[in-house]
Amino acid sequence: MTRAISLHDVSKTYTRGVRVVDRLSLDIAPGEFLVLLGPSGCGKSTLLRMIAGLEEITEGQLRLDGEYANDLLPSERNMAMVFQNFALYPNMTTRGNIGFPLRIEAPGEDPGPRVDATARMLGIEDLLDRFPAQLSGGERQRVAMGRAIARHPSVFLMDEPLSNLDAKLRNHLRAEIAALTRQLGVTTVYVTHDQAEAMSLGDRVAVLRGGILQQIGTPRSVYALPRNVFVAAFIGTPRIxxxxxxxxxxxxxxxxxxxxxxxxxxxxxxxxxxxxxxxxxxxxxxxxxxxxxxxxxxxxxxxxxxxxxxxxxxxxxxxxxxxxxxxxxxxxxxxxxxxxxxxxxxxxxxxxxxxxxxxxxxxxxxxxxxxxxxxxxxxxxxxxxxxxxxxxxxxxxxxxxxxxxxxxxxxxxxxxxxxxxxxxxxxxxxxxxxxxxxxxxxxxxx
Ligand SMILES: Nc1ncnc2c1ncn2[C@@H]1O[C@H](COP(=O)(O)OP(=O)(O)OP(=O)(O)O)[C@@H](O)[C@H]1O
Ligand SMILES: [Mg+2]
Known part of the structure; x- marks a missing residue:
């Protein structure tokens, strides 16, 4: 199952008068891979967290498959989030980490088969009995992905999941994420400040600046027809x-x-x-x-x-x-x-x-x-x-x-x-x- 996400005039205010997300509207189609791109502090994580239900929406509406969803608890949204600082439980093996959310969701069921299937999909079968401290950064990131995938969520929310990794591994995992999400057909919202990553991953890219949506379109369209100097300068190497x-x-x-x-x-x-x-x-x-x-x-x-x-x-x-x-x-x-x-x-x-x-x-x-x-x-x-x-x-x-x-x-x-x-x-x-x-x-x- 995959779902449509709609934001209508969504704003977030932490300190009075300062909108860190400012009347933002966009529609994400079921199965779409949307990238939120923008410089540090432009409100990407805040927006993602509002979709996840981890942050209250100050104004505006979030709709999931057309249904008003502002007040749903995170657990009622069937979304899985992968963070930049992918916190794995240090005292659990890979098997334990991937299986953990499954055991919470369905206490009576054996998470084993799903954990094994997920590990196969990610090529980490050999790592199932290792603890996080015995894994490299890239391997840990894969385990974190596994934990998100195993739940069969209807939406993936990823917040700079690759930014702690070196360039080579980042490129490698980027390709894997692209292949995996397409294979699973799950709606994905992916946050990054790296335009190359955004361009290579997204079906569409939404460019944010100061909490305001500047432009949304296919990588090709935002590159070929940037709406303003900011988008023009942010997208493309060498810079325009x-x-x-x-x-x-x-x-x-x-x-x-x-x-x-x-x-x-x-x-x-x-x-x-x-x-x-x-x-x-x-x-x-x-x-x-x-x-x-x-x-x-x-x-x-x-x-x-x-x-x-x-x-x-x-x-x-x-x-x-x-x-x-x-x-x-x-x-x-x-x-x-x-x-x-x-x-x-x-x-x-x-x-x-x-x-x-x-x-x-x-x-x-x-x-x-x-x-x-x-x-x-x-x-x-x-x-x-x-x-x-x-x-x-x-x-x-x-x-x-x-x-x-x-x-x-x-x-x-x-x-x-x-x-x-x-x-x-x-x-x-x-x-x-x-x-x-x-x-x-x-x-x-x-
Ligand atoms: N709990 C909070 N209280 C007050 N201000 C906050 C809070 N969380 C975030 N902010 C502010 O909201 C703005 C947007 O933050 P956000 O984390 O969404 O940015 P970002 O685009 O994800 O940046 P980065 O690329 O650095 O992660 C920032 O100015 C930040 O300081
Ligand atoms: Mg952030």
């Missing part, structure tokens, strides 16, 4: 290039977006999306260019729809199968506040109020501050950053381009670049995407 631009749309000339001293000339005839940009004439925007929209090539090699700019090599990051080249193009990076410097979310409400005018105003402030100070984008103690934010921190240079490792580039070289205008994103003063225009491509789930 976000540059401050100025739209120029003279009545008698070509339409351009300047990026500092250089500009992108929009190819004629203008596409519908680019025509719509005309109303931004004279305004500042944020230009988003994913790495795949830019290639290293001379202007003479330009294909239709590609325009030429150039960049000064600042830094070359060797990654083995590819190289990330950081260029200075003389433009200014647009920074995304919650990503550059996550602050305690207790201040989220105040922060949102401050940013409510224009995100760009703040982006501008940050960029000014950056330019004035030494190069580097992190302005807080690095230890307080979640790992992905640290990895995503921008190095000197304002445009990151992915290329093959055979190209020999060194710092200080001036290199011609071609930008594929079909892959251009433009966001307005409030950080909302305006190009491609919001209503396009309904087939991508927007």
């Amino acid at each position: 290039n976000l540059l401050r631009g100025l739209v120029r749309a003279p009545l008698d000339g070509a339409m351009t977006i300047s990026l500092g001293k250089q500009y992108l000339r929009l190819p004629e005839p203008l596409s519908l999306d680019h025509q719509l940009l005309r109303v931004q004439q004279g305004r500042e925007v944020v230009v988003g260019l994913r790495s795949e929209a830019i290639r290293l090539a001379k202007p003479s090699a330009a294909r239709p729809g590609e325009v030429a700019i150039s960049g000064l090599v600042e830094h070359v990051e060797f990654q083995g199968h590819e190289v990330l080249v950081h260029f200075n193009t003389g433009s200014s990076p647009a920074l995304v506040p919650d990503l550059e410097a996550p602050r305690p979310a207790v201040h989220a409400a105040r922060r949102r109020r401050r940013e409510s005018g224009t995100v760009l105003a703040r982006l501008r402030e940050r960029a000014e501050a950056l330019r004035a100070g030494p190069v580097g984008v992190l302005d807080g103690p690095p230890d307080t950053y979640p790992e992905p934010a640290r990895q995503e921190a921008r190095l000197p240079g304002d445009l990151v381009v992915r290329t093959t490792p055979d190209i020999d580039l060194r710092r200080g070289m001036q290199v011609p670049l071609l930008v594929d205008i079909a892959h251009l994103f433009v966001f307005d003063q409030h950080g909302e995407r305006i190009c491609p225009a919001p209503a396009r491509l309904p087939d991508l789930g927007e």
